[in-house]
Amino acid sequence: MLEFRHVCKAYTTPQGSLSVLSGVDLHLGAGESLALMGESGSGKSTLLHLAAGLDLPDQGEVYIGHQSLANLNESGRARIRRNRLGLVFQQFHLVASLNVADNLRLQARLAGREDAAWSTRLLARLELAGRERQYPEQLSGGQQQRLAIGRALASRPALLLADEPTGNLDETTAETVLELLLELVAESGSSLLMVTHSPRVAAPLDRRVILRRGQLLADTARSRLPCA
Template sequence: MILILSEVTKSYPTPEGRVEILRGINLAVRAGESVALTGESGSGKSTLLHLIGGLDRPDAGEIVMNGKYVSALGDDGRASYRRTDVGLVFQQFNLIPSLNVAANISFHAKLAGRFDKGWEDEITDRLGLRPLLNRYPEQLSGGQQQRVAIGRTLAARPPLVLADEPTGNLDEATGDAVMELMLSLARSAAATLLFVTHSTRLASRLDRKVILHGGRIGE
């Protein structure tokens, strides 16, 4: 197993008191597996991805990724973990406006010390981005920006890719195409994929589906 979560809990303070979001999450994911994480809005899917991605810390429980105890890392350790162990793809794209497409794609790979020109060329071609390499994010459509964001993440060959509804802002046809490209490239990179989606249609294309409900996971 590349990812193991044991009794992970998370709550947040509100004026009315603390609200429990995750109530003892247990999950194991095999290396190279693609997993759809589904559940109703507000069920904690994004919170769970943020914990696994090292963007936040759980209140209790353990998160172990590739033998690394993510839940025990300090700020510096989690920053290093995000550079080398995990790739994040969100709806907001989060491209760097001052960099062109080529520089955006290579940014994380260079930061992680994993820049590979041949792999980047393959990603660029398969995502259909070669004609856009000299453009800047503001000159791209939403679908083009999402493909750049996926390329940037996969160029660094992270062992684990976390995708938080990356096709949520795209029309159905574009979303389907982006999903297929992401799955194909993740397999080529031997990456494990955890994909948050509301779409049962998209979820059915992954190896397995888990459902988050009432702060717990079922299958």
């Protein structure tokens, strides 16, 4: 579902070139969940942006299914995000002018895959049934994050990318939201790549890898060629 092949990425800074990813190889299968861990500045967000086609590698290739993102222009990558990906962030990024029901259906409508029965089921599972006409500002932080998760999964994406999805919540709420996220991912049949710094959050996922100094450690580690 997601594959990185010897991906390298660097950025230009006033001090010179800064290597962020160095020969990263990663494979995520259909229906599999993977926690990407690492310290702040290790390159986790860069890797997630590359997976979403928001940026392109300097070397190597990123595949969604059998499609290389490097072979697509920006419109093509946006189409992949709309039709095949779901995105959940630490910040909720809900549309303030849309009510709960319309926020939930937004991504599915854009993808042309709105399913009224699935949306109704999601609202119930998210414990937001009866709040359809409320607006984000009327919800608690946990409710807003549950809504953001529902929006991302309403189109039943092939791949869900989650960047510290519980990082903005207190511990009790975070555990509830994480449990719900994993249950809904399983129900929707999506693959999951989750960025987290927390071993507790990572523990329930199928696999865990660590990004350190631009390279992946743990169960995806293998010999790497240096970046040019």
